[in-house]
Each structure stands twice: as structure tokens, then as C-alpha cells.
Amino acid sequence: xxxxxxxxxxxxxxxxxxxxxxxxxxxxxxxxxxxxxxxxxxxxxxxxxxxxxxxxxxxxxxxxxxxxxxxxxxxxxxxxxxxxxxxxxxxxxxxxxxxxxxxxxxxxxxxxxxxxxxxxxxxxxxxxxxxxxxxxxxxxxxxxxxxxxxxxxxxxxxxxxxxxxxxxxxxxxxxxxxxxxxxxxxxxxxxxx
Amino acid sequence: xxxxxxxxxxxxxxxxxxxxxxxxxxxxxxxxxxxxxxxxxxxxxxxxxxxxxxxxxxxxxxxxxxxxxxxxxxxxxxxxxxxxxxxxxxxxxxxxxxxxxxxxxxxxxxxxxxxxxxxxxxxxxxxxxxxxxxxxxxxxxxxxxxxxxxxxxxxxxxxxxxxxxxxxxxxx
Numbered sequence: 053x054x055x056x057x058x059x060x061x062x063x064x065x066x067x068x069x070x071x072x073x074x075x076x077x078x079x080x081x082x083x084x085x086x087x088x089x090x091x092x093x094x095x096x097x098x099x100x101x102x103x104x105x106x107x108x109x110x111x112x113x114x115x116x117x118x119x120x121x122x123x124x125x126x127x128x129x130x131x132x133x134x135x136x137x138x139x140x141x142x143x144x145x146x147x148x149x150x151x152x153x154x155x156x157x158x159x160x161x162x163x164x165x166x167x168x169x170x171x172x173x174x175x176x177x178x179x180x181x182x183x184x185x186x187x188x189x190x191x192x193x194x195x196x197x198x199x200x201x202x203x204x205x206x207x208x209x210x211x212x213x214x215x216x217x218x219x220x221x222x223x224x225x226x227x228x229x230x231x232x233x234x235x236x237x238x239x240x241x242x243x244x245x
Numbered sequence: 246x247x248x249x250x251x252x253x254x255x256x257x258x259x260x261x262x263x264x265x266x267x268x269x270x271x272x273x274x275x276x277x278x279x280x281x282x283x284x285x286x287x288x289x290x291x292x293x294x295x296x297x298x299x300x301x302x303x304x305x306x307x308x309x310x311x312x313x314x315x316x317x318x319x320x321x322x323x324x325x326x327x328x329x330x331x332x333x334x335x336x337x338x339x340x341x342x343x344x345x346x347x348x349x350x351x352x353x354x355x356x357x358x359x360x361x362x363x364x365x366x367x368x369x370x371x372x373x374x375x376x377x378x379x380x381x382x383x384x385x386x387x388x389x390x391x392x393x394x395x396x397x398x399x400x401x402x403x404x405x406x407x408x409x410x411x412x413x414x415x416x417x
Contacts (some may be wrong), residue, residue: 053399061391124395128402187272191332194398195268198336201402203261 054132060123060130069121072099075115077165078156088174090163101163109172113162118155118193125151125197132205143204147197154196161185256345263343271335289313289329292363296324296370303371305378315370320378322370327394330366333401334359338406346412354408361404362397369393 064071076092076099083090087103102110127145129135161184167175168182187195226239274280290313299311307317313324337358341351350391373393 053403057395057399120391120394124399128399183273183276186276187269188273190326191268191272191335194332194394196334198340198402199261199265199268199396202264202340203257206257206260 053127056131057123057127060126064119064123064126071119071122072115074152075099075155075159076101078152079159082156082160092159099159107173109167109170111163111166111170113166115155115159115162118158121151121155121193121197123149124194125201128197128201129205132201135205147200147204151196151202154192154200157184158188158192159186161198209214246319260343260345263340267339267342269408271339275331285329285331286313289324289326291323292329292366292370293324295368296374299367299371300374302377315374317378319380320374322374322377324362324370328366328370330362330397333362333366333397335399337362337401337405340402341408344409344412346409350412354405358401358408362401363395365400369397 073094077092079099079101080090080092090101091104092099092101094100098112098114100112101109102108125147126144129140129147132140135143161181164176164181165185168178226237226243228238231235259331275285291308293313297308298316300308300315305317309316315324332338341354341358344351344354346354366390373385373389376388
């Protein structure tokens with residue numbers, strides 16, 4: 053697992069500024085959908101945002117720590133035993149997409165907290181965004197990767213959880229094929245007793 | 246509509262929903278000042294004193310500690326939220342409680358996991374303090390941000406997978 057984490061980190065590290073720009077684009081899309089206007093751009097370890105309209109407002113967000121989650125989640129999906137390659141690749145793509153959405157939420161939350169602190173007109177609900185910020189700071193950094201990993205991989209990782217033994221509700225004749233799938237007659241297999 | 250309702254009864258869906266609910270409940274509790282003052286802060290002080298005693302045993306004779314701060318003449322660390330293992334503990338408790346095992350097994354899993362997280366966190370604090378005290382600040386930052394956090398959570402999940410794999414799921 054440590055080796056996989058190191059390799060994934062090595063692959064992801066050069067892409068982190070691209071990922072940061074993509075987060076800015078996602079946050080910008082959120083504000084466009086919401087009807088208010090902010091432009092986000094990436095620089096160094098920070099993402100900056102600036103309002104389109106009066107009153108002009110500019111601030112910076114530091115999303116550095118959330119990068120850890122991308123290699124973390126990808127490593128979990130990679131090292132989970134019992135997944136076929138095709139399914140694993142689909143899960144990697146799905147995991148990355150879901151994590152991206154959670155990171156956009158992180159960016160929007162940080163932006164809202166800055167706007168609330170600055171008493172910017174049109175800033176969101178104070179109680180909601182403060183709880184979201186506290187949650188993301190305390191648990192969210194690891195909660196979302198773990199949740200996505202569990203949701204994607206749990207049914208296959210723990211086959212017994214998702215596939216409880218099926219109760220046979222019809223009568224099985226002594227000469228019928230055995231429902232256990234052995235290919236033998238029922239009377240020569242599970243029905244022997 | 247019926248299919249949608251049926252899918253909600255799937256054990257995996259119920260597990261994930263239970264996991265989310267328990268994590269959110271614990272986070273609501275953590276947002277209360279009373280919980281922070283009377284449970285989390287004393288627990289963090291206890292973690293600090295254990296780490297400090299381990300460091301003294303390892304030969305840090307000039308070490309002192311107060312509250313959540315451990316210091317020598319060269320270096321000091323303040324053990325804050327996120328470095329106390331509480332987040333990993335919440336995730337483990339939620340994963341154990343949401344899993345369809347017997348209550349006895351859930352209690353055993355949670356207790357063993359708690360001890361494991363406490364021990365892992367002690368290793369994290371001691372290693373980080375040793376790195377900082379030696380003046381290896383770049384290495385300290387790297388291990389603190391990218392390695393230690395991952396290691397504690399990942400090993401917690403490895404423990405949970407091992408525990409869950411040994412359970413006979415109980416379906417209501």
C-alpha cells in the first residue's frame with residue numbers, strides 16, 4: 053500500500069496545479085449557476101477569486117491540504133483486493149469525479165466563509181457555511197475519500213455483505229439439479245441428508 | 246419507484262447511509278463547545294502527556310509539557326484538532342456501527358480500533374517531534390502533511406476491512 057501511495061503521489065504531483073485550476077473552474081461554474089459572479093484563477097499554492105460585479109471583492113483560498121486526498125483515494129481503490137481491472141478503472145474514474153465535486157464544495161465553502169467574514173452583500177447562510185467549514189476542516193479531508201471508497205468498493209470488497217445467501221422459496225425435487233450449482237442431482241448433493 | 250425503494254434496502258446502501266449519519270452526528274457533537282471543553286481537550290491533554298512520557302523514555306531529558314504543548318529548548322509541538330486521532334476514531338466508529346454485525350462484535354471492533362488509533366497516533370507524534378527536534382523541518386512538513394495523516398487513516402481502514410471480513414453479517 054505504501055508503495056502504491058508513493059507511485060500515485062509521484063504521478064499526481066506534477067498535475068497538482070492543473071487540478072487546482074480545474075477546482076477554480078468548478079467553483080466558478082457553481083457561482084454562475086447560483087446567479088452570482090466570481091472569477092477564480094490559480095497561482096502558486098493558492099486559488100484567487102474576484103467578483104465580476106460591484107462591489108469588487110478579491111481574496112485567496114489555500115487548498116493545499118486537500119491534494120493529499122487524490123492520491124489517497126486512488127491508492128485505496130488500487131489496492132482494494134478482488135476487483136477486475138476494468139471495474140477498477142471505472143472506479144478510479146468515478147472516484148476522481150466524486151472527489152473533484154467534494155473539492156469544489158470545499159472551495160466554495162472557503163469562499164463563502166471569506167465573504168461572510170467580510171460581510172459581503174449576498175454572502176450565504178452563516179450557520180450552514182460555518183458548519184460546512186468546520187466539518188470539512190475536521191473530518192471532511194478524509195471523510196469524502198473514505199466514503200467514496202466504501203460506496204464504490206464495499207459490495208465487491210465484502211461480497212458477503214452485498215450477496216446474502218438466497219433463500220430458495222420453491223420446493224426442490226429429489227431429481228432436480230441441486231440449487232447450490234454443483235451440477236449434481238439434489239438427492240445426491242445437498243439433499244442427501 | 247418500487248425498484249428505488251428496494252435498492253435502499255440493499256445492505257451496502259444501508260451501510261453507507263448509516264456511515265454518513267453517524268459521522269455527521271459526531272461532527273455535530275464536536276461543534277458543541279461543551280464537548281470540546283470537557284471531552285476533546287482533556288483527551289488531547291492525555292495524549293500529550295503520554296507522548297511526552299514516551300519521549301522522555303526515549304532519552305529527551307530536557308523535555309517539558311503543558312496542556313497540549315510539548316517542548317524542548319530547540320523545538321515545540323502543539324497537538325491540535327486533526328492531530329489527536331479523533332477524526333480517524335469517528336470514521337472507525339461510524340464504519341463499525343454501520344456494518345451489519347452483532348452489537349457485541351461492533352463494540353469489540355470499535356474498542357480494538359480505538360486502541361490501535363491511539364497507538365498509531367502516539368507513533369506519529371513521537372516521530373514528528375523527533376524530526377522537528379533534529380531540525381529537519383522540510384522532512385517534518387512532508388511527513389506531517391502527506392505521510393502521517395495517510396498512514397493513520399489507511400491503517401485504520403485496513404484494520405476495519407480485516408475486522409469486517411471476519412464478521413457474519415446480520416440482516417434485519
